[in-house]
Amino acid sequence: MMMQNLKLRTRMLLYICSVVCVAFVFTISFVTINARRLVKTQALREAQEIAYRYSSAITVEIEIAMNAARTMSQIFEGVRIHSDVPERKMLDDILKQVLEKNKDFIAVWTVWEPDALDGRDKQFANQWGHDETGRYIPYWNRATGFSESEPMTNYRTEGKNDYYRLSQSKGKEIIIDPQVYQISGADVLMTRVVSPVIYNNKVVGVVGIDIMLNTFELLVARLKPFETGSVAIISHAGRYAAHPDSKLVTQDIGISEQWNDAKRAIKAGEFFQFIDTANKSQGEVVRIFVPIRLGRTETPWSFSVNVPMAEVIKSSVKITSVSTTIGIASLLLMIVIIFIITGSVTRPLREIVKIANDIAAGDLSHDITICQQDEIGHLADAFRNMKNRINDMFNEMNSLIRAIQCGELSIRGNTEAFNGSWRSLVIGMNNVIEAFVAPIYVSAKSLDMLAKGDIPDNITEEYQGDFNMIKNNLNILIEVTKETLRVAEEIADGNLSIEVKERSEHDRMMQALNRMIQRLNNIMKETNDMIQAVGEGMFDVRGNAALFQGGWRELVTGVNNLIAGLSSAVSEKAALGMEMELARKIQTVLLPKNPVISGYEIAASCEPSDEVGGDYYDVISVGGFDWIVIGDVSGHGVTAGLVMMMVQTAIHTMLIQNPQVPPSRLLSVINRTIYENIVRMDEQKHMTIIVIACGKDGFFDFSGLHEDILFWCAETRKVNKIATDGMWIGLEPDISHLLPLSEFRMGNGDCIVLYTDGITEAWGADGKMFGEERLIKVIEQFGDRSAAEIHKAILDALKDYDKPDDVTLLVMKRMGCFSSAS
Structure with missing residues (x-):
């Protein structure tokens, strides 16, 4: 609230200066952090370069002694190989000469295994450079200022003879x-480099050089x-070989976790x-x-550089100070510039505010x-445009008001002349007019659609x-x-x-629909109960026909007669033949006696096989429409016959309704x-079937999947196959998406033949089936005859074929010219 009470110029100064100050602080912080990071990175890079440079120098120093020791061991190997009795004095001269020519060596020595040099150790017992057994162990040194020899010590003492034991054992x-x-x-701090002397693949001695570490101490x-x-x-063991504090020489470098990690890296010869x-x-x-x-040793040392970071970052402080000084000067200059700029912005704004208030x-x-x-000029232009737009809006509103007063309700405001909220205002005025006209137009349109049978x-x-009452009444009528x-x-x-749902006790339409649904449910339940009872072998069950009227009573009575016919076919003495007799009854009772379709000649038959089957054909005339059906239930037995009966009943029921x-x-x-029903019967059944709806002028619609329709064309006298492309029934609960609707047309004299696979799969004496080709030949031979003759x-x-399955055949010919049998 305090900021809102300040003048615009003051707020602009406060906001902009605050942002600049934050940016200044951020910049200085960024420079400081990055300067510290850069200085640290550079310091560590320089420290690594120092470490690598001096580690190389130390390597060179020690390599001189290692090369010398290696060269002497190779000379001694050559002497031992090529001389049966090597001269020990000659070896002493070599050792002495190497010592005198290398001022950095404190001692040059060799230790040989007993009798490994020339086999004459006993001859040199207790002589200079030998022990009491005569082993050749000369130690040439310049501890007194002169090159002199004395016998090596501790070469047999456990724990002190690593210089000899390690090289001798590892080779x-x-x-x-x-x-x-x-x-x-005299006590001397030094290290030793040792090279083995190998003869016949066996270490027979070692050659070593002692190096004082005072040069390295001066370096560090x-x-x-x-x-x-x-x-x-x-050193390799993690002890100081040289340190600015001489008290730490030969001491362990440290025992903390970090120092132990460093020791492991040193032993592995790795950078760390x-x-x-730890030291505050x-x-x-x-x-x-x-x-x-x-050299070729497996005990690398390490050169350590310790970088005090507090000293390193001192140089970054100077960079930060200079950056801060420059930043403050720039900040003050920017504040002055901002003050001048805000003045040039607020002066014309005050003028614009005055005009806006007017x-x-x-x-x-x-x-x-x-x-x-x-931008100030653009703001002024915007105010000028706003003023002109307000004037235009006043004129447009006055025009609409005058039109309404004159009763001209078809006139609307020109929305294209305005944009944005101005257009919305004009649209709002138009909507006010529409509020009077729209209800009348909508009501008339809905009533017109209902009158034409369309539901809006x-x-x-x-x-x-x-208007709202009219709308509600129309919506109720639409919902009904x-x-x-x-x-x-x-x-x-x-x-x-x-x-x-009945809306009231006077809702006669919904009451009639509920009665129809109730009666359909009753007839379906009555029929399903009878079918299920028959399927379970209870042939004494009968439907209560008195509960129904009209066609429904006839349907229940027909089923009762069918069950009675089935029941009478069963006897105790004919138990084994009951299934056959029931199937024949089912097939013969349900099939049409004398099928007739106006304008067509029909001949049809169904011959049951020795086994019980489920073939079915029908010709149905209902409500002025004619239908032809043919199908074949999978398998044999009573169940197949019951499925056929259910299909026949369901088709008749459906066609009666629609x-x-x-x-x-x-x-x-x-x-x-x-x-x-098949699921309730716990059976695995399906049925191939096609239904054909007879239209006018020889047109037929059909759907389903069965044997192809064989169409004999009177004009070409050839048989064409009309494929059935649908789906069997009884396999899935919903096959509506698999049932395309197809059509064909029969001209005068044309003929169609519908059949089941009992014809094509009949077996002849030659072991061959009757087949579709033979059937087509018969049709083409007699196609010009009547349906009965075909x-x-x-x-x-x-006749001469064995027919293991039902044989169902329907021939229908459109009336026209055809020959009779001679």
Whole structure:
């Protein structure tokens, strides 16, 4: 709230200066952090370069002694190989000469195994450079200032003879950790490089050179990286070989976890680095370890550089100070510039605010005189446009008001002349007019659609008063029509569990629908109960026909007669033949006696096989429409006959309800009913079937999957096959998407033949089936005859064939010219 009470210029100064100050602080912090990081990175790089440079120098120093020891061992090997009795004095001269020519060597020595040199050790017992057994162990040194020889000591003492034992046992060059040795009675800090003498693949002796470490001590004392840093040389065992503090020489470098990691890296000959914060007085110290690899030894040393980070970052402080000074000067200069800029912005804004207040008060007479090419000028132009747009809006609204007053309700405001909210305002005025006209137009449109049998969508627009009452009444009428249509479609799809809600006790339409659904459910339940009872062998069950009227009573009575016929066929003495007799009864009772379709000649028959089957054909005339059906239930037995009966009953029931149903819809509904009954019977059955709806002028619609329709064309006198492309029924609960609707047309004299596979799969004496080709030949031979003669010719051709399955045949010919049998 405090900031909102300040003037615009003051707020601009505060906001911009705050942002600049934050940016300044961020920049200085960024520079400081990056300067510290850069200085640290550079310091560590320099420290690593120092470590690698001096580790190389130390390697060179020690390599001189190692090369000399290696060369002497190779000379001694050659002497031992090529001389049967090597001269020990000659070997002494070699040792002495190497010592005198290399001032950095403190001693040159060799130790041989007993009698390994020339086999004459006993002759040299207790002589210079030999022990009491005569072993050749000369130690040439310059501890007294002159080159002199004395026998080696401790070469047999366990724990002190590593310089001899390690090289002799491993057969490899070694370098010994720094130790204090007594030479001519004086304590000397030194290290030893040792090379083995090998004869006949066996170590017979070693040659070594002792090196004083004072040169390395002077080196580490002189080097002070970054003024307060230090360096050190560390042996393979993790002990100081050289350190600025001489008290730490030969001492362990440390026992903490970080120092132990450093020791492991030293022994592995690897680079290592860690930050040591243990010493609070020194602060953060980065310790760098670079490996020193010595000749062919397996005991690398390390050169250590200790970098005090507190000293390193001092140079970054200077950079930060300079950056801060420059930043403060720049900040002050920027504040002055901002002060000048804000003044140039707020002055014209004050003028614009005054004119805006005049417009708000309804005074549009003042002109805006500001003309600039910057954002302030654009703001002034925007105010000028706003003033003109308000004037245009006033004129448009006055025009609409005058039109309404004159009763011209078709006139609307010109929305294209405006944009944004101005357009919305004009649209709002148009909507006010529409609020009067729209309800009348919508009501008339809905009533017109209902009068034509089309069902409109509910009226969703919101109205007030009497308009709203009209809308509600129309919506009720639309909902009633939709509900009636929905119930009819559900019934047509075989859904008899649908509930119809009655709006009141006077709702006669919904009451009639509920009665129809109830009666359909009753007839289906009565029929299903009888079928299930018969399937379970209870032939004494009968439907209560008195509960129904009209066609429903006839249907129940017909089923009762069918069950009575089936029941009478069963006897105790004919138990084994009961299934055959029941099947024949089922097939003969349900098949049409004398099928007739106006304009067509039909001949049909079904001959049951010795086994019980499920073939079915039908010709149905209902409601002025004619239908032809043929099908074959899978398998044999009573169950197949019952499935056939259910299909016949369901088809008749469906066609009675809706004789104009499309064949695909008829099969979809029949399939749903049959599938549920088959599931209740716990049987694996299906049925191939096609249904054909007879149209006008020889047109037929059909659907389903069965044997192809054989079509004899009177014009070409050839048989064409019309493929059935659908789905069997009884396998899936919903096959509506698998039942396409197809059609064909029969001209005068044309003929179609429908049959089951009992014809084509009949076996002849030659072991061959009758087949479709033979059937086509018979049809083409007698195609110009009557339907009865074609039917008889096909059955005559089958007389000598064994027919293990039912044989069903239907021949239908459109009346026209055909020949008679001679």
